[in-house]
Amino acid sequence: MxxxxxxxxxxxxxxxxxxxxxxxxxxxxxxxxxxxxxxxxxxxxxxxxxxxxxxxxxxxxxxxxxxxxxxxxxxxxxxxxxxxxxxxxxxxxxxxxxxxxxxxxxxxxxxxxxxxxxxxxxxxxxxxxxxxxxxxxEEYIIKNPAFKLKQTKVPRVILQPYQPENLERLREACITEREKALFELLDSTACRISELDNIKLKDINWQERSIKVFGKGSKERIVFFSTRAKLHMQGYLKSREGESEYLFISERGSHNHIKVRALQLIIAKIKDRAGVGERVHCHKFRRTQATRLLNSGMRIEGVQGILGHTTPSTTQIYAQLSQENLKNEYRRLVV
Structure with a gap:
């Protein structure tokens, strides 16, 4: 053609x-x-x-x-x-x-x-x-002028997860059931904020404490949430006004499905109340949970599945074994 x-x-x-x-x-x-x-x-x-x-x-x-x-x-x-x-x-x-x-x-x-x-x-x-x-x-051009372009070398910086004490400060700063549900879901599922934004009630399995989410490129996967998240989600659903097929809805007007930016602002308010000095943002919860799982003994392939990454190399950017775990792994493998 x-x-x-x-x-x-x-x-x-x-x-x-x-x-x-x-x-x-x-x-x-x-x-x-x-x-x-x-x-x-x-x-x-x-x-x-x-x-x-x-x-x-x-x-x-x-x-x-x-x-x-x-x-x-x-x-x-x-x-x-x-x-x-x-x-x-x-x-x-x-x-x-x-x-x-x-x-x-x-x-x-x-x-x-x-x-x-x-x-x-x-x-x-x-x-x-x-x-x-x-x-x-597609044969629109004969020669590709971008072929010779070279990527700039970027120093690899190990991005740190939340400090445990700061994570607890943020948790204690949550006031409403919606804030608590959002915080515990971010902390336990390692979901992207856009994935939490699109959670529908029909996709939640309360018995197994799992949710079917749709990640980048509409890729479907199952994530799991904690008992604490379950209790606050159920508490939020009982207390919220308005009906919707989505989990998170606006507290104003017609109680429409809430957008990503609104969820980010909720986390920003929690941060202000907590008085935490380190940078707080939604994506950092993914890094924190990924590191936590890796340090607890989960294989990198398992963490990769939880995060919804295509390759383990992407997961390695998010999760880093602690020095203590590296020492224990070395002593276990090397006589």
């Missing part, structure tokens, strides 16, 4: 999805629709009616690229990050993708990377490699 045929196929799927919004969440049906369109267009060669000189085709190609990534099942947050970044790329260049050189991209990175951390610039490089690699694979 030619590039134009593929382009038309993707655009048609997009148009159909706009006309029938329920397809937004039906990736399998979108793929079936695309397959049917591809089969129909197989014996045709599409040509563009546009004969004007195009100053830049980045916006057009970026739209197709994002449509492809959406069909691959990327999360909406990741797609939004791609969209914002590629908009910056389109604003920076006023020429076709095929004429962009490696030096052009280095100038773009220098512009985007001002006063940015090395990890952020490396993220930009990863997105450039992904976009231009796709352009080359």
């Amino acid at each position: 030619s590039n134009l045929n593929e382009e038309v196929s993707i655009k048609l799927v997009g148009k159909i999805t706009l006309l029938m919004p329920f397809l937004e969440q039906k990736l399998d049906i979108q793929l079936e629709v695309k397959k049917a369109i591809d089969e129909t267009l197989y014996n045709y060669e599409i040509q563009s009616k546009c004969t004007d000189l195009v100053a830049s085709d980045i916006e057009e190609k970026a739209a197709i690229y994002q449509a492809c990534k959406k069909l691959e099942g990327l999360s909406q947050r990741t797609l939004d990050n791609y969209r914002l970044f590629l908009n910056k790329l389109d604003q920076f260049f006023t020429k076709p993708c095929s004429t962009i050189s490696t030096m052009d991209l280095r100038m773009f990175l220098a512009f985007m990377g001002k006063e940015k951390q090395a990890t952020t610039v490396n993220g930009y490089i990863t997105m450039l490699k992904g976009f231009f690699g796709w352009l080359q694979a």
